Amino acid sequence: MENIREYLTDLCAKAKAAQAKLALASDEMRNNALEAIAEAIVERADCIIEANRRDIDEAEKNGISRAMCDRLMLNEERIEKLAASVRKLKAIDDPLNKSESWTRPNGLVIERVSVPLGNVGVIYEARPNVTVDVAAICIKSGNAAILRGGKEAYNTNLALEDVLRAALEDAGLDKELVSLVHDTSREGSNTLMRLNGYIDVLIPRGGKGLISAVVENASVPVIETGAGNCHIYVDKDADFDKALNILVNAKVSRPSVCNAAEKLIVHASVAEKFLPLAAQALGKHNVELRGDEHACKIISTTPAGEDDLTREYNDYIMSIYVVDGIKEAIEHINAYSTGHSEAIITEDASAAEEFLNKINSAAVYHNASTRFTDGEEFGFGAEIGISTQKLHARGPFALEALTSIKYKIHGNGHIR
């Protein structure tokens, strides 16, 4: 694209104008648009799947991994599921126009009301379902969606953009509310990251490389999501049955997700008994273990390297560290964790309290699997992601995180 900055500011300005109108639309109107989107993607599934087929062919030609092709692939079943998740949003409480007001001693009435953020940018990779998810979440919360998907899904995303925009118009809304960035160059995404005044929040959805590129380069406000180097700490007073169940669940129930456990920390006084049991339990699921020096003396594993401390494997791999006590466990986790989710397994209530108080992560568990860090599991409904930063949103975040507040003040000639 010749002038990428011009292209993007134009696209964002159109989105902003459309968003200003959407901000004043009723919840019913926004829900009608969601219904129109759900219907349209199912009705036009054929042309979406055809476009997707072209992306898959290209990906296969380029020798892209099977896992990546699977993330990229849309079929009728997946489109039906997408439509269902869009419809689910309709039932959720309107996040907008929540207000409280109070009167000051001088008679000024101050009203605090929830309003949309404005233009929500999302940079993501090969998963085209993100295109629909984000568009729907943005419409529900009165925001415009600026979608910068990966080049692998370009044809699919183009088809989806068409369908989404037509559905918006059918529902009486402006098509500019959902815009796909028709440029998948790195320059394009770098420009997007620095469009202050045009992008109100930018959310990266993808792997560690993408997330840190956005955090490093963006000058627009960012919500950092997803990277999860999660730890399970087995204390000296752990119930081994609970510990083994939780360990296996946290590691193998879905290794590719961010709330899966990556590291096992074991108290030295139980390491000799516990580690062989852990190795056996994880071995049944073909988990590759890597141990620190102490762990390697107890069970036969590959030695863990320096980079294992911080790696998020997203795979059937787990590294193991033996510590002298809870203090060392907490220090280890606070030093190497991504601040996502950690768990202590213990029957000692005071050790649990210490762990829950001192661990500096979004979600800290006592005798439960880290896999519960999830909007639905917490009772929040549809989540946008898991924030690992402390500002604005932390942990599973939902529609509310796509709103800001505004003060409306009513006077009668008041001066200060």
Place this chain on the structure above:
Amino acid sequence: MENIREYLTDLCAKAKAAQAKLALASDEMRNNALEAIAEAIVERADCIIEANRRDIDEAEKNGISRAMCDRLMLNEERIEKLAASVRKLKAIDDPLNKSESWTRPNGLVIERVSVPLGNVGVIYEARPNVTVDVAAICIKSGNAAILRGGKEAYNTNLALEDVLRAALEDAGLDKELVSLVHDTSREGSNTLMRLNGYIDVLIPRGGKGLISAVVENASVPVIETGAGNCHIYVDKDADFDKALNILVNAKVSRPSVCNAAEKLIVHASVAEKFLPLAAQALGKHNVELRGDEHACKIISTTPAGEDDLTREYNDYIMSIYVVDGIKEAIEHINAYSTGHSEAIITEDASAAEEFLNKINSAAVYHNASTRFTDGEEFGFGAEIGISTQKLHARGPFALEALTSIKYKIHGNGHIR
């Protein structure tokens, strides 16, 4: 400084270790430290004033403006006031450990609790009172303060750091909770802006140049504060008495602050009657007026230039624009405002509602002065600043904005 990055990471790591302990300290302990700080700055006022004298001498030698010297100057009265504002924080509700909890159908108990952000960085200019204010606000909210003050106040800040750190130790806390960056180079502040993992939030306090440098360059999370290009819109149905009172109050009661009005927008149908009255009222206070073409036809003023549209004068200057109606007024304001505070003066309730709904600023007033955008005036108590961004904090923000949340989850062997 030879290796500024090493120096800063070391300073921040020490602060973080101290902050981890402060996060667990009781409100009483934190309040005791505030009392110790208030006492210490008054007791050691002499040496603070002596250090300040050296900064003032240097500033005068360098021909720095009187306004700047005034911002820089500390005397006994100002130090007493500072101590009083530190003591005032003690009475404010503890922002930490506010919690709510709920039980999920599977029996998991999820507790959501307010926790400190961690290391709070503040980059500011010549005002040494910021050093004490920020330190006290951070201690109250369980955070460590990383203070990067301007070189003009270096000696004063060094003296204050000494006093603050000694007071912390007297109160049984770690002196590393308050750290002045002993480097006032641009390289130093640029490095601080990119210390992800060491700075949890960065707040610029100062002029537009400082704020935009931080927003442009920071990779750590930022709260953008303070810039206020505030507008007063006089509608066709305005009560002229209210309009004139509010206009004069908003412009001249304190022109140097961010909630002062900078622009007057007038509906064309009342411009001929209202503008001469406005010019007379503002003229009494020696306000320099600059008008658009239409305004210049009605009253004799300097023509406003292109850059007047966006300028925050912070001075006895106001520019005037005549619009064809409320729609144009709203478009003008949303295009050129910094998103701080705007007001409509009208007796037409539906025009007021339209303005309050469509203006995209933190605080929007009906028949009241923009000067009310202030933590105390809103009833929030001590404010940290006025946020003009939409993420995390918007409008006047107080201690709560220096906290995040954390989920503590209690299970009994729960797996997903």
